[in-house]
Amino acid sequence: MGRPRDTRVDQAVLDAARALLAEVGYAGLTMDAVAARAGVGKAAIYRRHATKQALVFAAAVHGVELEPPPDTGSLLGDLEALARVIVAHLGNPAAAPALMGLLAEAGADTSLGHALCSALIEVEREGNAAVLERAVRRGELARLPDIDLFHAMFGGTVLSWMLVVRLPTDELPRRLAEFMDKALRASH
Template identity: 40%
Template sequence: MASVTGNGREGSETGGRGGRPRSAGADAAILAAARALLAERGWDGMTLGDVAARAGVAKTTLYRRWPGKAELVVDAMAQLFDTLEPADAGSVRADATIAIRDLIALLGRPETQTAFLALAAHAARDPGLRAAVREKIVDRQRRLVHAGARRADARGEGGRITDPDLLFDVIAGTMVHRLLIAGEPVDDGYVERFLDLVLPAATR
């Protein structure tokens, strides 16, 4: 698997056969090509050969890093989700509003929708893939809510986020279901109603 740091940038490390050094530039080109082809052609239309050609690397370079399409897409999506940043807008509710809007924008991208639906289907039959999705995409983004909880405490809003992991599950689960499963839009009014439900009125 490609190494993707928490800030969304690949690190150079030793990998592949014979301990060859990994090329961060090649990794970045491959991951970007995978996302572009997912958006253009969908899951079934994207092949590893096409990704290698789009990235300008040899197929062997790609296969040394990722043994299959699912593994590649997990890392491509992980890098994309790592671009999400905690918001600091003055209150828990304002922070949450910005964070949710950022998540909605990311979930609305065609490559994200294609990847998530396909990975969910494949992960249902592959425990290793499910674990990779959870570790590299889902659990890594819990940092956003934990950062919000720490910031709330620093502002004197202690107690507003009593269970960051549960709040993350509620936010992520609702938005993924609304956008990717139900196929319904998430406008400002929906976000406001959602926050009325999950956050105390005092967090306005």
């Protein structure tokens, strides 16, 4: 009933939000700027996204689809592929500011934390588990390692490397994968 939503507006809003996230970061992004860049009214944004948080979440987190890590045939190869996926995602100039901004605000707001969890963290955790289970099946690992710890280590290392310490990422996937490969094989 009534006039249907214009899907070009949906897209223009998300595109504008991503562009502005990359240019001015989470705190610097204003709803007026998004509306102006998208060539739409602010009401059209708020009709789709209740808050700035929700807009940023939709633009930079939702449906990002960390593709499941491919089976490269070895644990080392799988780990490097896994690291490359995370590095590529965090290297996206819109995703990094969005993630940090949302994570900072999720401290107080529990529902946002839950949304982030189910959208990103759970997905990534499952990818990690798949890689490790494959290694067990291949016989590369004697038994399944501590998945919580592995998950925090793998994602946390990339996060810290890129967004806290801020080092170049060319060699990170290889170095991280080699280290974790040896570590996993050594921990019985």
